[in-house]
Amino acid sequence: MGKPEQVSDSSKRSMQPFIEIMDCTLRDGEQTSGVSFLPHEKLMIARMLLRDVNVDRIEVASARVSEGEKDAVSMICRYARQISALEKVEVLGFVDGTQSIDWIEECGGKVINLLAKGSEKHCRQQLGKTVEEHIDDIKQSIDYATSKGITVNLYLEDWSNGMKDSPEYVYAMMDALCKTRIRRFMLPDTLGIMNPLQVIEFFRKMRKRYPDVHFDFHAHNDYDLAVSNSLAAVLSGAKGIHVTVNGLGERCGNAPLSSVQVILKDQFNAKTSINESKLNDISRLVEGYSGIAIAPNQPIVGENVFTQVAGVHADGDNKDNLYCNDLVPERFGRKREYALGKNSGKANIARNLQELGLELTPEQTKRVTKRITELGDRKEIVTQDDLPFIVSDVLKHDAPEDKVKLVSYMVSSAYGLKPLASVKVEINGQQYESDSTGDGQYDAFVKALRKIYRDYLNRTFPVLANYAVSIPPGGRTDALVQTVITWQNGDKLFRTRGLDADQTEAAIKATFKMLNIIEN
Numbered sequence: 001m002g003k004p005e006q007v008s009d010s011s012k013r014s015m016q017p018f019i020e021i022m023d024c025t026l027r028d029g030e031q032t033s034g035v036s037f038l039p040h041e042k043l044m045i046a047r048m049l050l051r052d053v054n055v056d057r058i059e060v061a062s063a064r065v066s067e068g069e070k071d072a073v074s075m076i077c078r079y080a081r082q083i084s085a086l087e088k089v090e091v092l093g094f095v096d097g098t099q100s101i102d103w104i105e106e107c108g109g110k111v112i113n114l115l116a117k118g119s120e121k122h123c124r125q126q127l128g129k130t131v132e133e134h135i136d137d138i139k140q141s142i143d144y145a146t147s148k149g150i151t152v153n154l155y156l157e158d159w160s161n162g163m164k165d166s167p168e169y170v171y172a173m174m175d176a177l178c179k180t181r182i183r184r185f186m187l188p189d190t191l192g193i194m195n196p197l198q199v200i201e202f203f204r205k206m207r208k209r210y211p212d213v214h215f216d217f218h219a220h221n222d223y224d225l226a227v228s229n230s231l232a233a234v235l236s237g238a239k240g241i242h243v244t245v246n247g248l249g250e251r252c253g254n255a256p257l258s259s260v261q262v263i264l265k266d267q268f269n270a271k272t273s274i275n276e277s278k279l280n281d282i283s284r285l286v287e288g289y290s291g292i293a294i295a296p297n298q299p300i301v302g303e304n305v306f307t308q309v310a311g312v313h314a315d316g317d318n319k320d321n322l323y324c325n326d327l328v329p330e331r332f333g334r335k336r337e338y339a340l341g342k343n344s345g346k347a348n349i350a351r352n353l354q355e356l357g358l359e360l361t362p363e364q365t366k367r368v369t370k371r372i373t374e375l376g377d378r379k380e381i382v383t384q385d386d387l388p389f390i391v392s393d394v395l396k397h398d399a400p401e402d403k404v405k406l407v408s409y410m411v412s413s414a415y416g417l418k419p420l421a422s423v424k425v426e427i428n429g430q431q432y433e434s435d436s437t438g439d440g441q442y443d444a445f446v447k448a449l450r451k452i453y454r455d456y457l458n459r460t461f462p463v464l465a466n467y468a469v470s471i472p473p474g475g476r477t478d479a480l481v482q483t484v485i486t487w488q489n490g491d492k493l494f495r496t497r498g499l500d501a502d503q504t505e506a507a508i509k510a511t512f513k514m515l516n517i518i519e520n
Contacts, residue, residue, distance in 0.1 A: 016271045019264055020240035022057040022216065023049050023257060025286060026072075027092055029248030032292060039072035041289040045245075046076045048285055050085050052278040055257075056240075059113060062092040063100040070107055077108035086110050090153065095137045101145045111151045113186065114141055118156030118173070120166035131169055135176045146181050153184040155218070160189040163202040174210055184214045184240065189229060192222030192252065196232035203236035216240035219255045221247060226255035231263055234270060245286040246294055246301070258283065258300035258332075266326050277333045300327070306336045358391065403428050403519040406512055411441040411504065423448040428519070432456050442507045449511070462489040462514065469503055483507040487514050 026042050029035070037045070042060065049055050061073045073091060080086045086108075093100030093112040104112055116138050117123040123134050138154070145152050154177065156162065162170045174185070187206070189199075199217070206215060217233035219226040219242070230241045241264075247256035258279045264270040283301035287294050296304040306329035329336045349369050353360060360368065368391055407424040418437040421444035425432055434451040438444030446464070453461045466486035483498045483506040496517070498509030 016269055017234070018271045019234055019238070020056040020216070021257070021261070021272050021274055022059060022090070022240055022242045023053075023055045023244065024059045024218075024242050024254060025049070025244040025248055025257075026076075027059040027061055028218075028242075028250065028254055029244035029246075029286075029290075031250040032248045032253065032290065035248065035290045035292060037072070037289055039068055039075055042072040043075045043079060045282070045286060045289065046089075047079060048278070048282050049245075050080065050088060051083065052275060053257075053282050054273045054275045054278075055088075056273055057088045057090055057111075059090045059092060059242075063094065063103045063112075064096075070103070073104075073107040073109060077110075081108065087151070092155075093141075095134070095141050097140070098144050101141065101148060101150060104150060105148050110149065111153065112145055113153045113155055114138065114145075114182075115155045115157055116173070118159035118170060118188070118190075119162035120169035121161065122158045123169070131172050135173065138177065139180065142180050142182065152182050153186055153216075154182045155186045155188060157188060158190045159187040160194045160198075160202070161191065163205070164193075164198075167205075171209065174206070174213075178210050178213055184216055185210075186216040186218055186240075186242070187233075187238075188218035188242075189220055190218075192220030192226065194219075194229055195223070195225055196228045199229045199232035200236045203233050203238060207237040214239050216242060218242040220249065221252040221254060224252070226253070227259050227263065230255045230260050231268065234264065234268060245282050246290075246292065246298070248286070248290060248292065256298075262300060262327060276331055280332050280334055300332060306334055353391075360391065364391075402512070402516050404512060404515040406508065407431060409445065409508070411445055413441060419444045421445040421448045423452070425449070425452060427452075427457070441504045445504070445508060446511065462487040462518070464488075465493060467507070469506075481506055483510050485510045485514070489518065 026045060030037055046058055046060060049058050060076050061069045077086060077089055080089045087110055089109060090111040090113050091104045091109050092115055093104060094115050101112060117134060123129060123131060127134060142152050215238050217230060217238045219229045241260055243257040243260050244254040245257050247253040261272060261274045264272060280301055294301055296302045299305060349365055405426040407426050409423045411421045413419040419441045420437050422435040432452045434448045436444050436447035436451060438447050450461045453459045465488045468484045470482050481503050484495055486495045496510040496513040498506035
């Protein structure tokens with residue numbers, strides 16, 4: 001009996017299925033309650049998705065919605081044409097004679113995602129038509145689009161209910177349309193009602209009856225199964241998956257781009273075009289424009305997902321990364337952090353001290369750990385930047401005297417006028433004064449500080465990269481607020497926190513903490 005045939009690595013790679021990723025953030029994602037992107041915001045998101053994240057396709061709008069939407073689609077199409085990616089830009093259109101197709105052509109688009117009915121109930125009750133009448137209308141739209149040089153993909157809206165309640169209707173639609181010029185048939189779980197076993201069952205039926213058809217799957221997350229259902233579709237032969245950045249979308253949203261990407265790659269050995277190192281960047285951009293905050297524990301892109309809290313985990317990471325998996329932060333342009341709090345052990349402290357270049361004896365580390373644990377029990381938040389001060393205090397050294405001190409300040413605001421700030425500070429024993437206006441009280445305060453550093457010290461002032469205000473853990477809405485500011489100083493990014501009953505005062509505390517870190 002001969003040896004089993006070995007499969008080479010190159011052969012394994014060639015066997016990997018390639019899955020198209022179509023991002024719907026600018027169309028379906030914009031249907032999130034309270035989200036409305038401005039035209040230039042849509043362009044910026046589209047640019048990053050196409051150029052940096054490298055998705056295969058983007059669905060950017062619904063036809064005939066508004067003049068603002070028309071401006072946005074036109075801008076995106078102009079940009080896509082410049083980078084030879086116009087065929088990657090798709091617009092949802094309707095079976096409305098020539099209107100949607102003409103609208104898309106006027107915008108410069110070349111692909112329509114035609115919205116047809118995928119269940120008999122929708123066809124008869126919403127359109128008031130028979131399947132034959134609906135098919136005739138669809139064919140007329142296809143012919144007209146083709147005459148205009150526009151590629152047609154077809155959504156079978158409510159396909160999941162169609163397969164459950166009226167499969168013969170779905171097959172009648174497919175039988176009539178599978179030989180037309182439709183490039184892709186896109187199968188949505190419009191109401192998010194399916195589970196992975198149903199996706200596998202229905203997809204395999206579709207693939208068996210129509211083996212040569214390109215099927216996409218479009219999941220919704222009503223039962224928190226959008227990602228699982230998307231992967232079930234891939235296992236059953238789907239060639240394309242629809243996603244949105246941060247899982248934005250109607251009701252509970254759609255399948256998140258970042259989650260689908262990593263599971264396809266790591267769990268199913270599938271190939272995509274996605275540049276993973278840009279997933280965090282696109283997530284932050286969409287978070288900013290949409291106003292929808294990312295949960296701190298959101299896989300891949302959440303603020304805390306690469307932060308180890310338990311000391312035993314840090315200890316294991318010191319011993320050959322025992323608590324790390326394939327989702328290493330560097331893969332996504334991020335960095336692993338080790339939280340400081342009541343669950344911190346010596347290993348956590350040691351990792352943070354090492355990054356700061358501070359060396360302590362085992363006994364000193366033990367004492368610092370005890371102090372941080374005590375602070376954690378009181379729900380105080382300790383950052384890596386606090387460590388030098390805690391070390392000095394615990395080891396009974398003189399606490400480092402602030403080299404940058406706030407002597408006095410005044411901020412004012414009045415209706416119809418820009419807020420004004422006057423500031424007096426002491427830097428290395430010398431006092432300086434300045435004033436400035438700004439878009440808010442804190443903005444005016446920082447601008448006055450910038451003038452001091454520029455005009456008197458001839459020094460640059462760190463750039464404010466992010467600003468977040470929250471109630472501290474365990475706090476009450478009528479008590480303290482916590483301001484967390486992320487600063488960019490050269491190529492270094494770091495955060496400082498301030499705590500006060502007043503939001504502006506908390507931000508000022510965080511600012512002076514930053515300035516003293518730099519001076520020290």
